[in-house]
Amino acid sequence: MDDHDEIIVRVPKGWKGSVTVNADKPEQIRTPEAILDDGLDTAEPYTMDEEPIGEPAVIDSDGDVPYGGKEPDYDPFRSVPPAMLSARVIGGHGVKTVFHETPTSNLDTIRELVESLHRSLLANNPHAPIRIMEIGPWIGESTVALCQGIDPVAGGVVTCVDTFMGTSAGYLSDVVEQVGGPAQVREMFFENIGDLYQNPIHLLDMTSMKAARDLNIGIGQLDLVFIDGCYEPVAISDDVRVWAELLSQDGILAGQLCGPDSQRGFEALKQVLAGLNSQLKFYESTTVWAVMRKDLVLMEEPAIAP
Helix, strand or coil: CCCCCCCCCEEECCEEECCCCCCCCHHHCCCCCCCCCCCEEECCCCCCCCCCCCCCCCCCCCCCCCECCCCCCCCHHHHCCHHHEEEEEECCEEEEEECCCCCHHHHHHHHHHHHHHHHHHHHHCCCCCEEEEEECCCCCHHHHHHHHCCCCCCCEEEEEECCCCCCCCCCCHHHHHHHCCHHHHHHHHHHHHHHHHCCCEEEECCCHHHHHHHCCCCCCCEEEEEECCCCCHHHHHHHHHHHHCCEEEEEEEEEECCCCCHHHHHHHHHHHHHHCCCCCEEECCCCEEEEEHHHCCCCCCCCCCC
């Protein structure tokens, strides 16, 4: 068995293990049982499928599920070509989606992941707010799910980082141009978030690496980093290495793979995590992945892209 063989392990129910680790050190494989304690189930190998597209939800014509914005006459989605626009409901919160929809199974899993993590934090500190960093929220579907998982009493904050320009390799940049530019996409994000934007969401209009450099977050100050930005190999590597350093020891590094670059992102994730002697896990029937910070061996300097 060589360093890139896949090892299938028993993981908590709901997890699906596709593992690329240092096969000479299987004892380093760990599972997030302390946080996801729903019982064990046998894991199956994970195989990337074509991008899953969820069916649009039908929003009640009586307006029982309103869109996020407070001003009904203002619609930042007006410039979106009809073929690229759909409407859906995420946990009772109405949004509009552009270009592709995040699968419902992914959004449900993201919400449940935050709920489980926050419960774990509250077990040690009943008043602990959760601290979440989201890289690449696009127009806010995953942001809504992240917020919905936060305990409403203890609260927390979700800090979103995005330039709304698409990636440097061109993914989504053509879509941004078609809908009116980055400022218009930013308005779509605000519209979808609606009242959720007041608390607990902050938006930073900058690149992931600039945020990591300039925010002075401090090592160990984040509970969850959710990565859904650029899937280029160097970007994946940078995001994993840099943001993992800022997680608390019991924190989680997670993300999702959607869009035409998802297979490339999957291969890049396997490669960088294999180099860190860690295990890449996916939730069953989703493209949401996660790894525990304490399972990461961060021995190399981050290769931060210019």
